[in-house]
Amino acid sequence: MTTKPIRGLERYYEYRERWKAIISDMEKSPVPNPALLALFRLFLENDEKTIDCAENNKPFLSSWYGNAPEIYAAMGIHYICVVDNLLAHQSFTDDLAGIDANIVPDDMCGLIKLGAYAVEKGLVPTPTGMIAMLEPCDAQSVLHESWINNDAWKDVPYFALDPAYRSGKEDFEYFVGELRRMIAFLENLTGIKLDWNRLREVIEETNKQYEIWDEYNQLRRAVPCPGGSFQGSGIGWAISQHIMAGHPGATDLFRMLLADEESRYKANKGWLEKENSRVLWADLIGTVNAPIGEWLEKEHGTVVVQDFQGYTPYSHIDTSTEESMLLGLAKRNLAEVPMIRQARGNVDVFIEDVIRIVEDYKIDCVFFPGHVGHKDQSASVGFLREACRELGVPLLVLTMDIFDPRYLPMDKFTHIVNEFFETHKLGKFK
Numbered sequence: 001m002t003t004k005p006i007r008g009l010e011r012y013y014e015y016r017e018r019w020k021a022i023i024s025d026m027e028k029s030p031v032p033n034p035a036l037l038a039l040f041r042l043f044l045e046n047d048e049k050t051i052d053c054a055e056n057n058k059p060f061l062s063s064w065y066g067n068a069p070e071i072y073a074a075m076g077i078h079y080i081c082v083v084d085n086l087l088a089h090q091s092f093t094d095d096l097a098g099i100d101a102n103i104v105p106d107d108m109c110g111l112i113k114l115g116a117y118a119v120e121k122g123l124v125p126t127p128t129g130m131i132a133m134l135e136p137c138d139a140q141s142v143l144h145e146s147w148i149n150n151d152a153w154k155d156v157p158y159f160a161l162d163p164a165y166r167s168g169k170e171d172f173e174y175f176v177g178e179l180r181r182m183i184a185f186l187e188n189l190t191g192i193k194l195d196w197n198r199l200r201e202v203i204e205e206t207n208k209q210y211e212i213w214d215e216y217n218q219l220r221r222a223v224p225c226p227g228g229s230f231q232g233s234g235i236g237w238a239i240s241q242h243i244m245a246g247h248p249g250a251t252d253l254f255r256m257l258l259a260d261e262e263s264r265y266k267a268n269k270g271w272l273e274k275e276n277s278r279v280l281w282a283d284l285i286g287t288v289n290a291p292i293g294e295w296l297e298k299e300h301g302t303v304v305v306q307d308f309q310g311y312t313p314y315s316h317i318d319t320s321t322e323e324s325m326l327l328g329l330a331k332r333n334l335a336e337v338p339m340i341r342q343a344r345g346n347v348d349v350f351i352e353d354v355i356r357i358v359e360d361y362k363i364d365c366v367f368f369p370g371h372v373g374h375k376d377q378s379a380s381v382g383f384l385r386e387a388c389r390e391l392g393v394p395l396l397v398l399t400m401d402i403f404d405p406r407y408l409p410m411d412k413f414t415h416i417v418n419e420f421f422e423t424h425k426l427g428k429f430k
């Protein structure tokens with residue numbers, strides 16, 4: 001008797017085998033990179049959990065950062081973000097060609113296109129429940145609509161947290177009510193009761209992680225910058241948002257990143273022998289960052305010192321009571337995690353973050369990627385230009401899809417940046 005394959009798992013088996021092969025090659029290397037090795041092991045462990053849940057009918061969720069994943073972690077409920085693996089494995093698959101053939105309009109964010117494509121094509125297993133996100137862009141709501149119109153997902157029970165628009169005390173208190181409704185939904189769905197002591201442990205571990213990440217960032221203020229372009233953003237984001245929240249392995253990895261950077265800082269050494277310029281990348285980094293960072297360093301002696309994905313404006317969560325934990329989670333998830341922080345509500349936070357980063361990190365110029373999905377932010381370019389003029393730093397406004405490197409091909413990107421740097425005497429023209 002042949003058993004029908006479980007929808008979505010074929011792709012996950014592929015991911016698992018790829019991680020295993022990469023890990024095994026790295027272990028054999030005479031100079032293995034311990035941080036990357038630890039990162040890939042965490043990814044592998046996470047995918048193995050997903051496979052186990054799907055194969056053995058254990059409950060698991062589809063969700064997003066910004067939905068207080070600390071709560072499901074405390075309940076021991078595994079969760080996936082539909083697009084994570086598609087982004088992590090983008091260079092090994094033909095998913096970008098796949099989204100072109102999909103019905104989602106061209107001018108939407110690549111993240112949304114990939115999310116719709118993944119569920120339609122059965123590249124993710126069907127979850128037990130879905131925690132949807134109604135923020136920070138309208139496209140997110142449309143994406144969930146597309147999922148519940150899919151035959152395989154139409155019966156998946158779902159819950160959506162209603163976000164407040166502003167960031168005052170009453171907004172966070174309102175969101176606490178939403179988190180309580182989500183807990184009730186999850187308890188009802190899985191029969192698992194939230195253990196508040198376990199939630200305290202998870203939050204305390206994440207508090208530790210954000211403190212170490214912040215320490216790592218403080219060192220990046222030094223001139224020359226002791227770490228490479230986008231270095232903390234890629235890893236920090238992945239291990240704080242996309243694996244089980246509060247995983248002690250993630251805390252160890254943050255410590256490794258800090259120790260590595262600290263060794264150069266103490267020796268008064270920069271990442272580059274000669275640092276010409278320092279860039280703020282004013283958005284998420286998506287999947288376009290690696291070649292861009294490499295080229296800027298090599299060609300222009302320039303480091304992308306900070307970006308919105310690696311910026312860590314996280315506050316310590318008070319774990320003394322149930323209410324203080326939920327209030328802290330409401331603040332963290334509504335007003336601190338990237339993308340939601342800068343795209344929900346009014347333009348103030350976005351501009352204030354740019355000003356603070358430029359001043360604190362001694363930034364020489366700002367790159368605004370003009371991500372195709374961020375029409376809200378593109379509408380704020382006037383404010384951004386004014387802020388940069390007052391700060392005395394040149395601003396480069398691009399147009400790209402940060403999740404689809406084809407939108408602004410590398411040769412066009414380098415041409416634009418060369419002209420910009422030459423005009424403003426930055427990078428190798430300094």
Ligand code: SF4
Nearest residue numbers: 109111136137373374
């Ligand atoms: S990256 Fe921007 S456009 Fe894309 S889903 Fe997130 S908020 Fe929406």
